[in-house]
Amino acid sequence: MCITCGCGGDGATFDAGSHDHSHDHHSHAPGVSASRIVEIEQDLLSKNNAFAENNRQRLAARGCFALNLVSSPGSGKTTLLVETIKRLQGRLAVSVIEGDQQTSQDAERIRATGAPALQINTGKGCHLDAHMVAHAMERIPVPEGGVLMIENVGNLVCPAAFDLGEACKVVVLSVTEGEDKPIKYPDMFAAASLMILNKCDLLPYLDFDVEAAIAFARRINPGLQVIQLSARSGDGMQEWLDWIEKGVVSAQATRPASGYVRVSGTSARFHR
Template identity: 55%
Template sequence: MCNVCGCGDSRIEGHSHEHSHDHSHDDHHHPHQHNDHHHAVTDVPQSVVIHHHYHHQGDVHHHVHYTLPVGAMPQQATHGHHHEHETNHQHQHQHSHDHAHDGDNHHTHHQPERLNSGDLHYGKGEAEVHVAGVSQRQLLTLEMDILGNNNQLAAHNREHFIENQQLVLNLVSSPGSGKTTLLTETLMQLKDHCACAVIEGDQQTTNDADRIRATSVPAIQVNTGKGCHLDAQMIHDAYHQLAINQPGFLFIENVGNLVCPASFDLGEASKVAILSVTEGEDKPLKYPNMFAAADLMIINKIDLLPYVDVNIDDCVANARKVNPEIQVIKLSAKTGEGMDAWLNWLTENRQQL
C-alpha cells in the first residue's frame, strides 16, 4: 500500500495550487474551498508536518513524516513519506536520550516502540508494506486514514459522474502495455457518436495528453511527480478543470503501475486492467490486487503472439484464480482485431447507467 511513496508534487494542467469554485447542479448548489494536498509539503497551507525519527547503527537516521491539517489528531494524517540519511553528527541533538558509554564512547539511543525482528514483515504483515522504524499497526492506521479520506472524495466524484451520465473507466496497466494506443483508437471510434474526455496520469511530460488531443478529444494531464498513482483529489481537480458535463465517456489513464492504483478508488465505474502479451501469462498472479479489483482484463498486442512464448489460455486462467468474475477481451489496438468486442463492452456498460 502506497502510504509512504512521497506523492507530494503532482501538477494538473491549468490548475492553481489554491482555488475555490462553485458547482452548480439542477437539484443543488454547494461551494467548495480546496487546499491542494498534492504539492510539496512547503506548499500545503494550514498544515503541519509531524516527524518521527530514531537512530540506530551509528550515524544512520530514519525519519517518517506525516502531514496533518492544523488541529487534526495524529490518526488523521493525510500523506507520509520515509527517508534515511547518514550524517557525521556535527550538531547537538535537542531531544533527550540515554547514553551507554564504553571505552570507545559508543552511543546507544533508546527510543520508544523499538522494533523487533517480528515487526520486519517486508510486505507480509497486516499493512502489507515495510517501513523501517514504523510498526505494522502504525502503518495500518495510516493506510486506513489515507484510504478513508480518498474514498470520501471518490464518492463525491461518483455523484458528479452519475449526475452527468458519464461512464468513467480507470485504465490501469504496467508501462508499455499499449494503453495510450488503445485509448486513441477507441476515441477515434467513439468521438463522432458521443462525448468523450480523458484524464491522463504520468509522472512527467504531457506526451500522452498531447496524443489524445490530436484526436480532437479534450484531455488534461496530471503529472504526479514522485507519485506512483492517481487519487480521488487529483481526479476531482482535473475533472472540474475539464468542465465537462455532457453524457458520454470519461477515460482515466492511470500511471503505469500495477501496485498502488489497485487501492485507490477514483469514483470510476470500473477498473480495466490492460495486459500486453509480452508481459507473460503469470502477471495476474504476481499482481493479484489489481486483477482482483478490475472488472475487465484486456489482453493487448495479440498481433505479437506468433513472436512471443506465452500461453493466453493460462493467462486467462490465472486471472480467474484471482478474480473468478473478471471479464476478458483479447485484441490488437494496432490491427483492430478484437476492437469490436471492446467497443460493444463500452456501449453495453454505458447503457446500464
C-alpha cells in the same frame, strides 16, 4: 483554496496552470502533559474514498461512464485510448484524464484526436488518487451521456488501492509481458472488472500462453471479464467498443433525477 475541498497542494501538478496554494496544519497550545488513548477507528483510505464517492455522484448526475485504466508501463494504454476515441467519434463523447509522473506527452497524443484531455503529473507519486481526479474533473468536460477515461500511472501495484470514483477498473495486460502477471500482482487483477489482453497481433511471434494468462487472472478474480484485442491492427476492438457502449447505457439508465426546482412557489421535479 480549492473549491472542491478547501485543500492545500498535494504534490501533483496539472498541466493547465498552477495549483500552489497551501495551508498550515496547526497544533494546539500545549497544556498539562498527560498521556491518554484516543480511539480513531478510521480507514486509512477514508478521505480518498470520500472524494471518490463525491466524484461518483458527479459522474452519475451526468450519466457519464468512467473507466480507470490500469497496467504496467508500456502495455499500450494510450494507443488503445487513441484508437478507441477515433472509433467512437460521432457516437460518444469522450474526455480523458492522463496520469504520469512527468511530461504531457500522453495528453497531447489524446488531444490530437480532438478529444479533450488533461494531464496530471504526479511527480514522485506512483498513482492517481480521487482528490487529483476531483480537481481534474473541474477542468475538463465530464461528457453528459459519454465516457470519462482515466489513464492511471503505469504501475501494477499502487493504483489498485485507490478508488477514483470510476464505474470500473480496466486492467490492460499486453502479450509481450509474462502470462503470470495476474498472480504476481494479484491486487490489481482482483480490483478490475475487465482485463484487456492487448497487442494480440504479436501472438504469432511470442510464447505467451493466452489460456494460461486468463486462467491465472480468473484464479484471482473468478468474475473477471476478458477481451482479447490489438489496438494496432483493430482486431477485437469492436468487442471493447460494445462493452463501453453497454456501460454508457447502464450509466444513463441509473442516472438519478436531477433534483427539484422551485416553480411559482411549488416544488416541481425536473428530469434530465
